[in-house]
Structures are given as structure tokens and as C-alpha cells.
Amino acid sequence: MNALGYCPQCNKTLSLTDSFTCSCGYLIEVDQELHLCPFCKKQDFYKQKDFNPLIGRIIFIIAAILSLFTYGLSFIVFYIIDFFLYKKIPFLVLCYYCGSHFRDVLRIHEIKEFDHYKADMIKYNQDV
Numbered sequence: 084m085n086a087l088g089y090c091p092q093c094n095k096t097l098s099l100t101d102s103f104t105c106s107c108g109y110l111i112e113v114d115q116e117l118h119l120c121p122f123c124k125k126q127d128f129y130k131q132k133d134f135n136p137l138i139g140r141i142i143f144i145i146a147a148i149l150s151l152f153t154y155g156l157s158f159i160v161f162y163i164i165d166f167f168l169y170k171k172i173p174f175l176v177l178c179y180y181c182g183s184h185f186r187d188v189l190r191i192h193e194i195k196e197f198d199h200y201k202a203d204m205i206k207y208n209q210d211v
């Protein structure tokens with residue numbers, strides 16, 4: 084697993100694959116199964132496709148321009164490419180609390196996609 088987040092004590096950006104002691108002395112304990120967030124010690128995560136939406140938009144614009152010459156055929160090709168690309172893109176796991184990123188998470192199938200209700204609950208509870 085690869086974790087990217089901020090040290091809760093000194094706010095330094097940390098990218099790590101295993102337990103690590105920050106230069107400020109804070110111990111980041113990485114649990115390879117990701118039951119706890121190594122940065123904020125909470126246990127609520129969601130997953131999303133690790134895909135830059137800008138790339139998707141650029142591909143779409145290219146397909147739109149090409150469609151002028153191909154009578155819309157490029158859109159069909161675009162949707163086919165998009166469909167296969169989307170399936171191949173790995174999931175990125177994010178912590179609801181601190182926004183840390185995790186790649187190559189072992190129990191990815193157990194983690195659900197983003198839930199607005201849950202996110203609101205977490206936000207509300209934090210403010211209290």
C-alpha cells in the first residue's frame with residue numbers, strides 16, 4: 084500500500100508505504116489492511132477511480148473535433164475507449180476525515196464509493 088497524507092502534528096506532506104516516524108517525532112503507523120487511517124486514526128474511507136477528469140475532457144474534445152470529419156463515428160470510438168479505460172483504471176482510496184490518499188489497498192472490495200450522507204454526518208459531528 085502507498086499512503087499520501089499530512090502529518091497531523093507538523094502538517095508535513097508524507098508519502099509512505101510502511102510505518103514511519105516523522106521528523107517532528109510523530110509516529111505514523113501503517114496498517115497494510117487499512118482498517119485505520121495512519122494519519123488521523125479514523126476508519127472511514129471511500130474509493131474513487133484514480134483518473135484525472137481533465138484527461139477525459141481532452142479526449143472528449145478531440146472526439147468532438149474528429150466527429151466533424153467522421154460523421155460522429157469518433158464518438159462511438161470514444162465511448163468504447165472510455166469504457167475500456169475506465170475498467171482498467173485502479174481505485175484510489177481516500178480518508179473521509181483528513182483526505183489522505185491510498186493506493187494499492189488490499190481490501191479495496193470492502194471499501195464503498197463516496198457517500199454524501201456519510202460525508203455530511205462526519206462533517207457535522209466534527210463541528211460539534
Ligand SMILES: [Zn+2]
Nearest residue numbers: 090093105107
Ligand atoms: Zn510531523
Ligand SMILES: [Zn+2]
Nearest residue numbers: 120123178181
Ligand atoms: Zn485520515
